[in-house]
Amino acid sequence: MKPFISIIKIRFNLMLQYRVAAFAGGVTQFFFGMVMIMVLYGFYNSSSGEIPIDYKVAVTYIWIGQAMLGMLPWNGDREIQDLIRTGNVTYELVRPMNLYNYWFARAFALRTAPTLLKSIPLFIVVLLLPKDYSMELPLNMLSFIGWIVTTFGALLISCTITNIINITTLYSISGDGIQRLLSSIVTLFSGMIVPLPLFPDKLKQILNYLPFSGLVDIPARFFTGEIPFYQLFKYFLFQCIWALIIYILGQWILNRKIKDLIVQGG
């Protein structure tokens, strides 16, 4: 376990150096969130039918999604992709450890460090916004705990998907294709753009069973109290099962690929 903790530590340390990038990211997310909320505002004010979730719940949901953007697996690990492109991946293969787990540890740091840097200031700002735009804190401690636990579950799913993107770089070298595809799928199906409760019922039934709902939708619904605390075990288990499935899949693809790997040049 120690090597993995060291990798997380060194990477975390490295990411903390990119403070300007984190600040810029935070600002972007703030404006994205504002735009989405304005759209929601218009939508809620003009709709006469019944809407599955309250306006204030939807706003909080959006802010949770924005704050957690860095944690979403919408891109691969640039460093690992560069290692593969340049052939420096050879050095990763002469280390006495399982390559998948090694990359998983790196993904873990990649998904946590910038998110921490960005989300805390963003949370503070959006709590102080005018009433129609502001995020609301959970009603009770249990909702908060539910959110923390499912956010950890989301992190596990996120790291396994990140690793899938990394590994596909071994096949296509550029890795851009699957990355663009996944970024659309992830942002849409996780509920980051439009909260999943607002999707059409039929589609919702499918999306609820996909791993992407575990990324934003489940934590956000625990935070807002939409899912009661007593269901925590069920939802967390759902996240863990998906993380495990994608983990095993990633291990399998990577181990197969390592066997016929070719490193070109010098």
Add this chain to the structure above:
Amino acid sequence: MVIVANQLSKEYKIGQRKSGIVGGLQNIIHKEYKIVKALENISFEIGEGELVGYIGPNGAGKSTTIKILSGILTPDSGECKVLGKVPYKERINYVKDIGVVFGQRTQLWWDLPVIDSFELLKDIYKIPKGDYIKVKKELIEWLNLESFINTPVRQLSLGQKMRCELAASLLHSPQVLFLDEPTIGLDAISKLAVREFIKKLNKEKGVTVILTTHDMDDIETLCNRVMVIGKGQILLDGSLETLRNTVSKDRRMILETYEGTNGFSINGATLIEEEKNRLMIDFNPDIITPAELINILSTKYKIKDILIENTPIEEIIAKLYGELNI
């Protein structure tokens, strides 16, 4: 034997692209491949504590061999064993016993101080704390890293970086070290430092070293055994002396005279170059001894200075590559 390679073969499939738009479209439908035989039935053995130079032109298969021996690539056929293990079959368990340096790649964390990379490697290789402190101290001393150990890697010069790469590959005290072009791009002083270090490591710690290089001075100062590879086959395996004798027994005489010569013809000796009263002559000592040659020359010209040396190894190798058509 520390390293045994038996009939190793490896082929690469290389996609061929036709040029132009039409060619590009054709590629989408039908892709053509060319098979390149990187290694063809290569066999050799290397004993404990040997320092072996592995040379050959670009694309000869040097790096492929190193990558197979270090467990990164799987050969198509044949087998190899290093320290009793088959590298590509038990990679994770095996690599803790070896050190590898790829001169054209880097294993250090670009944005972080060198020492951070070392600390990480300590945990990855699970090096006991006492050993780590001792080995690190020794490496820092031998490679003279003290003054930049806390500098981020991106701010180091190539020579400093290479010394750190060497240290990074040796923190876990491997018994076998693979060096793939460790002196590439280095200036003269850094080259000397790196060579000095490799020599010391081999001598004092008994580390078995395989070294690929294009710098013949590396070979000349370091290696007591040379393997020449070309077109995927081992063409020569022996001491530097054997290599010399195989290619040409010629020795070289450099002669300075007081006046020009306008060329000459002596049996067993050829004039290679003449410039400003300075003659470069290659001669075969089996046909004409140096004494005889000097004798003849001194009757013809007024000699200012004489120097006799071996043909530079660079030229020997170039000649060898030429003769073997590789």
